[in-house]
Amino acid sequence: MLVVETTAKIRRAHFVQGKPIKAICRDLGVSRKVVRKVIRSGATSFEYDRSVQPMPKIGPFKAVLDDLLAANDAKPSRERLTLIRVFEELRCRGYEGGYDAVRRYAGAWKQERVASVAAAFVPLSFAPGEAYQFDWSHEIVLINGTTTTVKVAHVRLCHSRMLFVRAYPRETQEMVFDAHDRAFAFFKGTCTRGIYDNMRTAVDTIFVGKERAYNRRFLQMCGHYLVDPVACTPASGWEKGQVENQVGLVRERFFTPRVRVKSLAELNDWLTDQCVAHAKAHRHPEFCERTVWEAFEAERPSLVPYAGRFDGFHAVPASVSKTCLVRFDNNRYSVMASAVGRPAEVRAYADRIELRQDGRVVGTHPRCFGRDQTVYDPWHYVPVLARKPGALRNGAPFKDWVLPVALERIRRKLAGSNDGDRQMVSILTAVLSDGLVAVEAACAEALREGVHSADIVLNILARRRAHAAPITILTPDALRLRHAPVADCARYDSLRRAL
The missing domain is CATH 3.30.420.10 (Ribonuclease H-like superfamily/Ribonuclease H)
Known part of the structure; x- marks a missing residue:
């Protein structure tokens, strides 16, 4: 190939120095045909473009290679094979040529395909907030x-x-x-x-x-x-x-x-x-x-x-099992014991599960994305313990149950009593009506006094419970006294004389 430097030397020797073609050929070691081509064309560079690429080895496998390249191009980008893998697949089908021929053919195939499917687009412009x-x-x-x-x-x-x-x-x-x-x-x-x-x-x-x-x-x-x-x-x-x-x-x-x-x-x-x-x-x-x-x-x-948070849930109906569980998305979630026996609605959010029945919430849990997991809320099963207090020891919802400090101390102290489970269930049941904070405070007071029985804790709760305010009776204006009565004891004397 005639390089750019040689072309420039030929042009300068002829047009600037005025040398004849014979002298240029002798000095630069090129043929007269080349010198004449440079002088007559006026071009400053020449490139050789092979119009036909002989492929004696790959010729019989063109159809097979076209199918492999087309199938590979149709796959998602992450699943496409490299050209080395395509070459190895072609070798398995009998191809005996080299990788470079496959690489050149694949490049020409891709360039032709891109040129045939290339499309033009109009740039888009958007207004603020559009x-x-x-x-x-x-x-x-x-x-x-x-x-x-x-x-x-x-x-x-x-x-x-x-x-x-x-x-x-x-x-x-x-x-x-x-x-x-x-x-x-x-x-x-x-x-x-x-x-x-x-x-x-x-x-x-x-x-x-x-x-x-x-x-x-x-x-x-x-x-x-x-x-x-x-x-x-x-x-x-x-x-x-x-x-x-x-x-x-x-x-x-x-x-x-x-x-x-x-x-x-x-x-x-x-x-x-x-x-x-x-x-x-x-x-x-x-x-x-x-x-x-x-x-x-x-x-x-x-x-x-911003209009505030949208209540973005996906709702599906579900049934409640006798073990107070609702199945959703290959996992199980607990609900209140009062929900057993009637259908419920599962509201699935991105980060939590909300269980509803008749318009009221009967359970809320963080959402699990695994499989075959069971999420318990032990407080859902406290009403069941009133009938079966023995389940407190071995019930699945109560394993690794973390209670507040005072409640946990009461539970450990009652564990040695014959009716300790029943007493603890009585205390836990009080949480449903009086609240966890009030029961925790009552347990702490009982422990300070050196006692831990359920009767004492419940007695403290009863004493701390706020009494209802007295009802105020309003007297209508028509029944109000206009004049205060005057005390006159002489009236009683007149009654005695009459007798």
């Missing part, structure tokens, strides 16, 4: 030493490019509600329009065009925050390109290298700090004189004011 975009991603972290895949909710304000991310164990509807509430509380407001993909937690049915049948609870959330939801065209991620790019940015900057935390709460606190730090450190792509954080501060007055 729209936000929402999406999910899956990331891998180490939580308390265990490799865990978490679902990360992404919210992005389209005008200021301010981002908010939060990790969850699932992508269920209650997680969607919680992510929106925390994002809007972080932004101190929301936009008039929300842009989503067609996730099942929001869209029930996809019609022609932009028409959608949204989920009823999702519409309730949008109505609470005054948001107009808009769903993208299926398989058209560019319609919410900002949040799609945010997924890659967050994965590269926040989750690489792999994050190590002790709990999901610690991870979310760290992610919030990272969002603020990133916004303060990076320039806005359109308003280069301002950072993303400064653009966000300028956009904040245009946001719809």
Whole structure:
């Protein structure tokens, strides 16, 4: 190939120094054909482009290699094979050539494919407070030493490019509600329009065009925050390109290298700090004189004011077993003993489970995301102990039950009595009517006096119990005395004379 330096020397020798072609050929050691080509073309560089690449080894395997490359390209990015793996697969099918030929062919195949599917797009512009975009991603972290895949909710304000991310164990509807509430509380407001993909937690049915049948609870959330939801065209991620790019940015900057935390709460606190730090450190792509954080501060007055927390739960009916347990999401949660025998409603939130029956709460627990776990509240079983006090020793809800200090001391002292369980059950039952604080104070007073029987504790409770205020009887005005009576003892004397 004729290098640029030789071309420049030929041009200078001919046009500047005026040398003949024969002298140039002798001095530079090139042929007359080359010198004439440089002088006549006027070009300053020449490149050789091979029009046909001979591939004697790979020729019979073109169809097989095309199928392998097409199947590999159709897989998600994380599951695609490297070209070395594709080469090894081709070798297993009889190919005897080298890797370099496969690499060159794959490069040409990809370039041709990209050129055939490349499309042009129109850049979008959003007014302050006009729209936000929402999406999910899956990331891998180490939580308390265990490799865990978490679902990360992404919210992005389209005008200021301010981002908010939060990790969850699932992508269920209650997680969607919680992510929106925390994002809007972080932004101190929301936009008039929300842009989503067609996730099942929001869209029930996809019609022609932009028409959608949204989920009823999702519409309730949008109505609470005054948001107009808009769903993208299926398989058209560019319609919410900002949040799609945010997924890659967050994965590269926040989750690489792999994050190590002790709990999901610690991870979310760290992610919030990272969002603020990133916004303060990076320039806005359109308003280069301002950072993303400064653009966000300028956009904040245009946001719809934060409407407060939406009661974002996912409700399902459930039955209550005879052991006062309700099964939900492969785990069991206890309820009050009075709820046995009638159906209940499970309200699943992102961080807790609320159990209701006939409009009243019969149980509240932190949410578990494992399998086959049982979450007890021992106080739910105290009314049952009144009939079966012996269950206090071996009942599953009472294992490792941490009681207040005075109650625990009374329990240990009563453990040696023949009827200690029954006495302790009497004290625990009083908690349901008098409250834990009052019973704890009564137990502490009894211990200071050197006694610990249930009768004394209950007697102290009765003495401390506030008496009801006397009822005030109001006398109507018609029955009030207008004139005070005058005492006249002479009237009694007149009665005696009559007799």
